[in-house]
Amino acid sequence: MDSKGKKILIADDEPDILEILSYNLNKEGYEIITAKDGDDAIQKSKLFKPDLIMLDVMMPNKNGMEVCKLLRSQPAYQDTLIIFLTALSDEVSHVKGLEYGADDFISKPVSPKILVTKINTLFRRVQKPDDTALKAGNIVIDPVKFVVTVDGEDIVLAKKEFELLHLLATKPGRVFLRNEILSQIWGTEVIVGDRTIDVHIRKIRQKLGIDCITTVKGVGYKMVV
Amino acid sequence: MDSKGKKILIADDEPDILEILSYNLNKEGYEIITAKDGDDAIQKSKLFKPDLIMLDVMMPNKNGMEVCKLLRSQPAYQDTLIIFLTALSDEVSHVKGLEYGADDFISKPVSPKILVTKINTLFRRVQKPDDTALKAGNIVIDPVKFVVTVDGEDIVLAKKEFELLHLLATKPGRVFLRNEILSQIWGTEVIVGDRTIDVHIRKIRQKLGIDCITTVKGVGYKMVV
DNA sequence: GTCCATACTTAACAATATGTTTACGCAAAA
């Protein structure tokens, strides 16, 4: 579930369209938010921070183009994927849409297959690996090779363990609240218990063999230098 | 960036398209030259010696195919990258384009992100000429002879298997995300399932007999050194 | 062109690694 669990906002004034799109994308594991017009789309974008926004070109209260232009002008939406829903032959919208920073177009009537394929592909494109190796004392954390090295010896961590250690190592010495850890590693969507963090911390300590993570009772964890 | 500062010639009869493409590629640091038809494209190619040429299929005064054929017939343009701009569903152009020596295709309407990604990828591909044999431990991968040698013994791999192994071997130890693998080996057009990668990995492991590829669960694969 | 061999892809299922919860014990603070 890497490209999934993403949030998609769909804005269209026709309830039928909304339903069809929602159904098909929801089935694929995406979380769907719907909006019925331009203003609604802007509001809900700010509220839910979707990863992808589908805009009907023709909508009441600000059409798709206007919404796109407005969102793209803000830094927070620079990397958000934006797709337009257009009539099949609407070349003008295509050209204009591109100027406003659209990433793709889907023509009505919408084929569920093309829809899903396009969206999966788009998400696939934007993912890129983080490539800054971190060092904390005698520990080296290398996201490129996905290995942790202690005193020159490679240690294999599971994904979550690695992410957790990497997070702590971004600011050695700084305390990370349990809440921070949860939202950074697990995201706001998934809800996991507090014990889950403990268990991962324990495994990291166990695998690394050295005591590099300190517990700050009632607060969180930090990396020692 | 080392793949930048390159010259790109864009040939299309629609000024809007020219402008959009120019804008996005220029932003990436490429130097852009535009041409409005086939003859213009040929002239400016000779004049500016671009590193990459984007040709609209439908153009006045020699269409994209003709231009491609003509340029490719000259030794000077043997190694120039040529990309076609095609309508989304234009399968015929794809087939013909490949015959004439196209390096890739971009479907209209053009997504800026995909455009930039593709072009960056293409330059990266040619930057490291494929004629250097790679070595990783006791494995030698020779793209010229298309053979893999383990401890002096030749092993025959299928095309996809070879490409996959070669990709991993370009940066031994580095983790390649499944996404990266998909876009590097399969490209942006084709969409294949995740299991497909596994199967190829399996075959490589089986044929080589040695354990040179490590699985990083939830992340991807990497070559061990 | 047809046939054949090979490679590629997909789907179903098995195996395994990973993530999460639970229950309990311990220790420090109130």
Add this chain to the structure above:
DNA sequence: TTTTGCGTAAACATATTGTTAAGTATGGAC
């Protein structure tokens, strides 16, 4: 002493990959 928070281990659930087999292209020989 009671309470609170954390550590631990095992049980459980889930996710991800490995494997197999069968279907689908693809390209070459004839």
